[in-house]
Amino acid sequence: MEKSTKDKILDVALELFSQKGYKGTSIRMISGKVGIRESAIYNHFKNKEDILDTIVSSLASSSLSLLISQKPINEFALKGKSFLREFAASFKLLSYDNKSEKFFRFMMIELMQSKKIREIFFNDFHKSHLKILSQAFFIMMQEGMIHSSDPMLMAQEFLSPLFFYRMQATILRIDKENSSQVATLFEKHIDFFWEMISTG
């Protein structure tokens, strides 16, 4: 199965967008890497923005929240520390998934420049994670598994390091520097956090 030209364009565009941002990537560069002329791009996409929109709408909704929100949250929350471990593992895995990683890099570049990306970041990315986590912490509190506190604050406090460690790992890997030390922080975060909140 050969990849269609359209898919090749999308792959190359995501690659370049994640390295140089939207404005820093030219139709010329995309077509050159795909192996066609600039004008041939316009047989597949209306214009440059159309390429971007296609990529964004296919990658915007976080695969993490989809993964978890399949079943009712109770089943997960009652697993306590294991739930947090699984959540963090999914989060960490995303930074090793090729497309997710590239989209994350692109999102970071555009976050301060594009309102559309900011909305995706908050709605699809951030809020959906906070919702799952705060619900889970609420249940854990009810069950007496963890100390009582504001579940939403706890969710923020739990999620922030995961985001920051992912960002650090991404940055280090750009320069092909060793990111294994940062990678261990994901697991250490779980141990540290659980140690602090658990009633055990």
Add this chain to the structure above:
Amino acid sequence: MEKSTKDKILDVALELFSQKGYKGTSIRMISGKVGIRESAIYNHFKNKEDILDTIVSSLASSSLSLLISQKPINEFALKGKSFLREFAASFKLLSYDNKSEKFFRFMMIELMQSKKIREIFFNDFHKSHLKILSQAFFIMMQEGMIHSSDPMLMAQEFLSPLFFYRMQATILRIDKENSSQVATLFEKHIDFFWEMISTG
């Protein structure tokens, strides 16, 4: 005291760089906002990159670490929670300082695109904060003020939310949305964190 043309150029350039990034800002836009012709820019700076370098070298070293590393770290660390409160307050204040805020936005845009900015982020920004915090936590552990743990991990766990909350506040303010809810997170973070680590 009138501002010199050179300073006007630097101010306008930082403003635009923080909104559109380095590549997205043209000499024409800068000169236009300053009120001179493109060519007049070159009487003050060798080229576009020279403008950037001047800005970066004047804003790179975080004012926060300078503020704190004046005195030996012991004096601060022994204050326990108050030290953390002061640290977070300085961190929060930076996001309300006009130039610091603009430089932060610029740094976020360029983090995935420029190796130079990545080095500044890690060396001037991140590592210096981690060093201060880990030293402070180490002292607090010795004094029995907080539970024993890995001081560097604790520093990472303490700093990550501060960074993430600052980033959220910055993003919200771009769209002129209400950031007061995020602003309270800085203080809540201190209470939450201290509650967890203190032996009291």
Add this chain to the structure above:
DNA sequence: GTCTATACCCTGATAGAC
């Protein structure tokens, strides 16, 4: 679906008059 050719705009930068 891809090509050549072309239109037109924006970019950073320089030369030389004032």
Add this chain to the structure above:
DNA sequence: GTCTATCAGGGTATAGAC
């Protein structure tokens, strides 16, 4: 120190042949 004039290069996009 600022201006006008000018340049080469790269940007998006379209028309029309194959």
